Amino acid sequence: MKGLNWRVTTVIVSVLFCVYLLTPSILKFGFGKTVPRVTKPGDPWYFHVLPSEVLTLGLDLQGGLHLVLGIDFSEVQRDAVTKLKNQLQEVAEREKQTDYKFEVNSKDEIVVQYPSGSGGKVSDLVVKFFPDILEFRNQTESQALIAIHPNHENEVRKRAIDQSLETLRNRIDEFGIAEANISPQGTDKIQVQFPGVQDPTRIKDIIARTAKLSFQIVRSGSEVPDGPPRADELRSWVKDYEEKTGNKIDGKLPFSTYLRELNKFVATKIPEGTEILFHREVNVNTRQTEYIPYVLQREALVTGEDLQDAYYSYDPDNNKPIVNFQLTPVGADKFDKATGANVGQAMAIVLDNNVHSAPRITQRIGGGRAVIKLGEDGSRSTEELQNEAKDTSLVLRSGALPARLLFLEERLIGPSLGMDAIISGTKSLIYGLLIVLVGMGIYYRASGLVATLALTLNAIIVLACMAAFEATLTLPGLAGLTLTLGMAVDANVLIFEHMREELRKGKGVVHAISEGYKQAFSAILDGNLTTIFAGLVLLGFGYGPIRGFAVTMLIGLVASMYTAVFVTRVVFDYFVVAREKTSLSL
Amino acid sequence: MQKQKFFQIIPTDTNIDFIGKYRMFVVLSALAIVASITLMFTKGFNFGIDFTGGTVMQVNYKEATKAEAVREQLSQAGAPDASVVSMDKIDHEYLITAQSSSDVVGSSLPDKLRKIVGADKLDIPQVDVVGPKVGGELKWSAVLALFYSILLIMIYIWLRFDLKFAPGATAALMHDLILTAGFYVVTGMEFDITAVAALLTIAGYSVNDTIVIYDRVRTMIGGAQIDNASLATTVNRAINITLSRTLLTSGFTALSVIPVAIFCDGPIQAFSQAMLFGILVGSYSTIYIAAPMTISVQRLLGEGKVATKRA
Numbered sequence: 015m016k017g018l019n020w021r022v023t024t025v026i027v028s029v030l031f032c033v034y035l036l037t038p039s040i041l042k043f044g045f046g047k048t049v050p051r052v053t054k055p056g057d058p059w060y061f062h063v064l065p066s067e068v069l070t071l072g073l074d075l076q077g078g079l080h081l082v083l084g085i086d087f088s089e090v091q092r093d094a095v096t097k098l099k100n101q102l103q104e105v106a107e108r109e110k111q112t113d114y115k116f117e118v119n120s121k122d123e124i125v126v127q128y129p130s131g132s133g134g135k136v137s138d139l140v141v142k143f144f145p146d147i148l149e150f151r152n153q154t155e156s157q158a159l160i161a162i163h164p165n166h167e168n169e170v171r172k173r174a175i176d177q178s179l180e181t182l183r184n185r186i187d188e189f190g191i192a193e194a195n196i197s198p199q200g201t202d203k204i205q206v207q208f209p210g211v212q213d214p215t216r217i218k219d220i221i222a223r224t225a226k227l228s229f230q231i232v233r234s235g236s237e238v239p240d241g242p243p244r245a246d247e248l249r250s251w252v253k254d255y256e257e258k259t260g261n262k263i264d265g266k267l268p269f270s271t272y273l274r275e276l277n278k279f280v281a282t283k284i285p286e287g288t289e290i291l292f293h294r295e296v297n298v299n300t301r302q303t304e305y306i307p308y309v310l311q312r313e314a315l316v317t318g319e320d321l322q323d324a325y326y327s328y329d330p331d332n333n334k335p336i337v338n339f340q341l342t343p344v345g346a347d348k349f350d351k352a353t354g355a356n357v358g359q360a361m362a363i364v365l366d367n368n369v370h371s372a373p374r375i376t377q378r379i380g381g382g383r384a385v386i387k388l389g390e391d392g393s394r395s396t397e398e399l400q401n402e403a404k405d406t407s408l409v410l411r412s413g414a415l416p417a418r419l420l421f422l423e424e425r426l427i428g429p430s431l432g433m434d435a436i437i438s439g440t441k442s443l444i445y446g447l448l449i450v451l452v453g454m455g456i457y458y459r460a461s462g463l464v465a466t467l468a469l470t471l472n473a474i475i476v477l478a479c480m481a482a483f484e485a486t487l488t489l490p491g492l493a494g495l496t497l498t499l500g501m502a503v504d505a506n507v508l509i510f511e512h513m514r515e516e517l518r519k520g521k522g523v524v525h526a527i528s529e530g531y532k533q534a535f536s537a538i539l540d541g542n543l544t545t546i547f548a549g550l551v552l553l554g555f556g557y558g559p560i561r562g563f564a565v566t567m568l569i570g571l572v573a574s575m576y577t578a579v580f581v582t583r584v585v586f587d588y589f590v591v592a593r594e595k596t597s598l599s600l
Numbered sequence: 601m602q603k604q605k606f607f608q609i610i611p612t613d614t615n616i617d618f619i620g621k622y623r624m625f626v627v628l629s630a631l632a633i634v635a636s637i638t639l640m641f642t643k644g645f646n647f648g649i650d651f652t653g654g655t656v657m658q659v660n661y662k663e664a665t666k667a668e669a670v671r672e673q674l675s676q677a678g679a680p681d682a683s684v685v686s687m688d689k690i691d692h693e694y695l696i697t698a699q700s701s702s703d704v705v706g707s708s709l710p711d712k713l714r715k716i717v718g719a720d721k722l723d724i725p726q727v728d729v730v731g732p733k734v735g736g737e738l739k740w741s742a743v744l745a746l747f748y749s750i751l752l753i754m755i756y757i758w759l760r761f762d763l764k765f766a767p768g769a770t771a772a773l774m775h776d777l778i779l780t781a782g783f784y785v786v787t788g789m790e791f792d793i794t795a796v797a798a799l800l801t802i803a804g805y806s807v808n809d810t811i812v813i814y815d816r817v818r819t820m821i822g823g824a825q826i827d828n829a830s831l832a833t834t835v836n837r838a839i840n841i842t843l844s845r846t847l848l849t850s851g852f853t854a855l856s857v858i859p860v861a862i863f864c865d866g867p868i869q870a871f872s873q874a875m876l877f878g879i880l881v882g883s884y885s886t887i888y889i890a891a892p893m894t895i896s897v898q899r900l901l902g903e904g905k906v907a908t909k910r911a
Contacts (some may be wrong), residue, residue, distance in 0.1 A: 125789035213709055213719070214727075319833035338658065422734045424708055428725025438863045444717055445863070453852055457607055489868055490797060496860060497875075500853035501808070507848045508812065513607055515841075537815035540760055544753050546813065551749040552800055563797050600606065 020590060021584045022232070028576075032478035039069040039481050041070060054193075069481040071209075072488030072562060075436050077429030078209040078261035079217065082422045083178075083198060088271060091122050097160055098148060102160075105143050111135065123151060124160040133158060158502040171202065179204060181295045184412035185220055203422065214426055216401065224418050225337075225409040227318035229349070229384070232360035232372050233288050234309035243284060248307045252290070255279045261595050263292070263305050270418055271331040271517070273367060287312050290306060293369040310362050315352035320345025322382075324410035326403035329387060335403035337386040346382025354378035365406070409510050422441065439492040443473070446496055450503055458510050459600030464585050465506035468577040472502050475573040485569075488562035498570025501545060505578035508534040514600060523598045527586050531579065538579060544570050610844040618887050619836040619895065625888035629775055636782025643785055648792030651739045653732030654699045657681070660723040660740040664691040674698070677712035742796040747836045749800060753807050761814055765903070768893035769810045772885040776878060783877045792868035795874065802878030805853070809886045812845065813838050817894075828898055835891050851882045869891070 030383055038049045041064075050057070051066045073080050095118050101125065103116045114136070115127040126136055136158050140148050141485040147166045151159040162170070175198060182204065186194045191208055211217060234243055243251075255276050261267050267275075277289050284290065289312045323340040342347055353361070353375050362372040363386055370386050386406065387401050449468060454462030476527040480487055513530030521529070549571065552564035588600060642730055649656055659670070667684050674682045680699035697754065698709055708729045749753070750773060758766045784791050816838035826834065857879070860872035 184739075215714065215719075218711070241749075246632035309680060315633050354802075420731075421708070421729075422731045424727060424729040426710070426724070426727035428723075431725055435864075438865070439868075442859040442863045449855045449859070450852050453855065457848065459607070468764075490794065490871075491861065493797075493868055493871055494801075496856060500856055503852045503856075504808065504812075504845075505910075506847040507845050507852070511842075511845045514608075517606075518612060533819070536819075537812045540811045540815060541808035544756055544807045547752040547756060548749045548800050548804040548807075551752065551795070554745075554748075560797055565670075567801075 018260065018584075018587055021580075022588055024266055025584050027200055028475075032471075032474050034484050035065060035067075035478040036069075036474065037160060038064050038066060039477070040240045052175070065482070067482055067484050069477060070486045071432075071436075072486045072491065073209060073425070073427055073432075074441075074489045075432045076209050076489065077275070077427045077432035078207060079211040080208075080423070080425040080427075081221070082424075083204040083206060083221070084202065084420040084422045085174055085178055085416070086268070086270070087171060087174070087202075088122075088418060090170060091167070092118070093416070094167075094170045095122045095124060098144070098162065102126075102139070102144070102148070105139055109135075109139065111139075114570060117160075122162070124148070126158045126160060128156060128158070128420070131157045144392045145150040174505075175202065175204065177416045178419060181225075181413045181415050182206065182221060185409060188408050188412055189217070189220060191217070203417070210429060211426075214424070216405070217425075218421070220405055221410060222413075222419060222421070223405075225318065225408045225412075225414045226323065226364075226366055227410060228314035228413070229316045229352075230314050230362050230364055232308055232362050233285060233311060243309065246389070248290070248309065251280050252276065252307055264303065268418065268420075272289040284309050291364060291367060291369050293372070302566075306369075308362060310364070310369070314364075315356075315361070316341060316345050316349045318410065318414050319347065320485060321410060324407040325406045326400075330387075335388055335399045337380075337388070337403050337407045337410070339384045339386075341382030343382070346380070349382050349384075350378060350380045359374070362438055404503075419446040421515075435489050439489060443496060446499065447473075450499070454506075456504070458600055461510055461513075461586075463586055464582050465503065465510075465578070467585075468506070468582050469499055469502055471581060472570065472573050472577040474501065475577065476570045479569050479573070480566070484564060485565055487566070490560065490563035491566040494563040494566035495570055498567055498574050501542065501571060502574035502578040504541065505534070505538045505574065506582060508537055509579075509582070510600060517598070517600070523589050523596055524594075526598070527583075527591060531583055542575055546571050546589045608844060611848060613842060614840050615837075616840060616843075617836065618839050619832050619892055622888055623758045623890035625884075626892065629767070629885070629889060632782070633778050635776050636785065639782060639785045644745055645781075645791040646783055646788050648790040648795075649728060649730050649735070650792040651735045651742075652699065653730050653735040654697065655682075656695070656697050656726075656728045657694055657724055658687070658726040659694050659695075659713065660720050660725060661692050661818055662723070663719075667694070668732050668761065670694055670696070673713060673716050675728070676716050682709075684807075709735055738793065742793070745796065746799065746803075749803055749895050750774075753803070757807075757811075757814070761818060764897045765814055765894055767897050768890040769807060769814070771893050772882075772890035773803055773806050774812050775889050776802055776881050779881050780874055780878045783874060787873075789870045792865075792867060794871050798871045798874040798878065801875065802882060805879060806882035806885065807844065807852075809882050810890045813842055813886055813891060814894075816842055828895070829900055831896050835895060839887055839891055846883050846886070850879050 018384075037060075039546050041047045041049065048068070049061050049064045049066045053061050099116050099118050103114075106114050106116075111128075111132070113129055119125050119126050133153055133155065137150065137153070140150070141161060146163050148165045151161045153159070179196060183194050186196065186206075191211070193209050195205075195207040197205050206221065208214075208217065209381050234245065234248060256262060259275060261272055261275060261547070263269075263272060273289075273291065280290060288309050291308050291310055293308060295306065297304055298303070310436060319341055320341050322342045322345070324337060326335055328334065329336045355587045356377050357377060360374045363370045363384065365386065368579040388403055388406070392510060446580050447466070447469065451463070456462070456466050458465065473495060476498070477487075479485075480491075509530045512533040513526045516526035516529045517523070546568060549568040550562045552560055553568065589595075645806075667686060670679075670684050671682075671684075674680065679698040685695045687695055690723045693812050696709075696843070708727075710724050710729070714724070750770065753773065754766050754770050757769050777799055780799060781791075783789075784795055789795070813835075817835055820834050820838060821831075831909040854876055857872045857875050861869055861876060864872070
């Protein structure tokens with residue numbers, strides 16, 4: 015037999031290699047031992063030999079929390095345009111064009127107003143300093159509409175996703191959830207998976223916080239009741255806005271959208287360069303949330319970008335949790351100057367569009383230290399406050415998100431449900447194999463058993479490959495595995511039917527075997543390839559559970575070509591052809 | 601040498617005239633397809649929240665809570681239209697389904713319910729919340745996935761066999777997919793992302809089945825030129841020869857899916873039930889749709905000769 019020894023060796027080596035790859039997974043799930051990635055001298059000998067990769071169970075099998083997050087691109091876009099407007103303004107000032115006026119309109123366009131006749135200079139500036147970043151929408155004698163260039167817009171979006179991923183990784187690292195998986199999904203979504211998490215509320219809260227911090231001067235509010243505008247005027251405008259638009263502060267609309275709309279509504283009433291924000295407070299007696307409006311100078315004295323560190327501690331006066339900040343040297347310097355220039359004014363500490371507190375600046379503040387006090391309304395328990403102080407300092411430390419993250423999908427699977435799924439999945443797999451074993455044994459006798467052996471090997475190879483690639487085994491994945499086994503059975507049935515045909519013609523066993531494989535091969539190849547195509551399309555489809563199904567099916571199909579065609583042939587060649595048997599149990 | 605006897609269900613000399621009676625079955629299939637499509641538009645799919653967006657959650661109360669009380673809590677949480685189904689008879693476990701009204705599922709129904717009832721008074725072991733926007737995107741990408749896989753399969757058959765073979769395989773494939781979709785409509789089974797996986801798998805199986813017979817025809821013609829009458833005979837002979845294989849493979853695959861249909865529940869169970877149906881329809885369509893269609897295409901093109909590529 016041509017190359018029989020070589021082929022037998024291939025089969026044995028591949029089987030042993032698969033067992034080797036699967037051993038760490040068996041150790042983990044059977045004995046609760048995990049092979050470490052880096053071994054220490056004191057470890058048992060097999061830790062040094064075995065790979066550390068194990069089969070990862072999907073959340074549907076081990077339980078956990080699965081989130082798909084989107085990002086509020088309108089906010090990202092607006093921030094980017096505002097930043098560009100400032101840069102454009104700086105460039106214009108540097109080029110001594112001080113009589114230009116810049117602002118951002120509601121369509122996220124930069125409106126530039128200039129003395130008539132100097133439009134050419136504006137285009138020169140944009141072409142020279144912002145190629146591929148800004149583009150002209152419209153230009154008249156004295157005004158130009160400039161928008162963000164589509165290429166740059168894509169860049170901005172990509173950066174926003176990257177920054178969000180980075181920030182989320184930092185936050186979740188600090189929060190201390192091991193084995194969390196944070197990855198991009200498509201171009202505009204983020205997938206976050208936490209195995210084994212039971213109570214999602216706190217994690218979701220940490221993820222949802224933008225952590226945008228700023229210190230802004232208060233123009234009107236409860237600390238500055240006479241404004242302008244006066245506090246009662248302010249309240250009546252907010253009421254007016256809610257009645258006219260039907261928006262409610264704690265209604266369906268996202269809070270940031272509510273704020274944006276409100277500020278558009280009152281734009282002509284409040285002083286230029288200011289904005290309305292709210293202080294949220296829970297009334298101790300009624301337990302109702304109250305929102306107190308503030309008019310703040312839009313330009314911040316210092317923002318979270320100047321933050322060096324944030325940590326929580328306890329207020330020495332009343333022992334309540336507080337969050338401390340330390341600014342960077344540059345930030346501390348800015349803060350020092352700004353507080354010096356605004357002595358006597360109230361300064362609001364704003365975190366994620368919420369005015370936390372608005373203390374009056376009594377003196378110049380050096381050293382760049384500040385404090386947020388929590389729970390002054392006394393409506394929450396000490397534990398809740400403590401968690402909030404911890405979480406707030408965590409999100410501040412790990413950096414701000416470029417914009418609000420939106421929860422698009424949330425799936426939670428309890429660990430006991432996952433266990434049930436494993437048991438029923440394994441059970442059905444084993445019963446499926448048993449049915450095929452008995453059926454094939456009756457119909458094709460010893461040859462049928464060879465086919466079943468190949469089937470079992472097929473399953474082992476799939477699991478071993480998945481362990482080696484650290485691919486995730488999910489419930490749909492188990493279904494995919496069952497289906498590949500069906501395809502493998504088909505391959506063997508085709509081969510055996512062709513063999514029988516040859517034997518019926520009175521041909522010898524050796525001839526029948528070689529013809530059986532030869533004739534069946536084209537149908538097996540075509541059948542598998544078309545199913546592989548369907549699998550590849552599924553993979554490109556790119557959605558969690560479907561992907562799991564596609565991955566197992568694709569690995570399974572390739573493995574089944576190997577086991578059902580190559581391995582069974584080696585068995586026949588070794589036990590029948592090489593020993594020159596004249597009968598075949600078929 | 602003595603001839604070996606085999607254990608077999610289909611005798612070797614079986615020669616059923618499948619092609620001769622194909623018209624009756626084509627009419628039958630056409631009726632079934634029309635019925636399926638009509639039902640899709642009248643009764644409609646029972647789309648799962650994967651596609652529509654919404655919330656499905658299992659809630660286990662520590663103390664017995666009547667369904668009316670649960671409904672009251674849900675309307676406090678802003679979901680007065682949510683469906684509440686008891687999962688046991690002692691008022692502890694409920695399955696709650698609600699349509700979602702907003703793209704953002706941030707402060708979702710389970711969070712609100714925990715707040716209203718008290719996190720220590722209930723346990724929510726399973727939650728699925730999908731925003732309607734994601735659902736819409738998913739529906740669209742499912743349609744695309746189906747379209748692309750059918751296209752790829754057609755191109756492959758054209759390359760490996762003959763362009764004349766492709767319409768038959770595609771017709772059989774569409775037949776199987778439409779009938780399986782109809783199966784989902786008739787049974788009222790939830791049509792979710794797993795259902796799309798089932799459809800795609802059935803597509804793979806259906807084509808595999810068709811290919812086995814096409815492969816036989818290809819081998820029997822062996823690259824030679826034959827006329828229409830002999831093509832019909834050849835196709836019929838090919839079906840007969842592979843009948844035993846068709847029965848065995850479909851049988852074993854169906855059998856290996858049955859335990860899943862019994863032991864697993866939820867989406868995987870629905871998946872395997874659809875698979876069972878798909879396997880049966882797939883075998884049928886190969887014989888009565890794909891094979892006759894090849895001959896019809898040939899007839900339409902006139903008394904031409906068939907020349908298949910060599911395998």
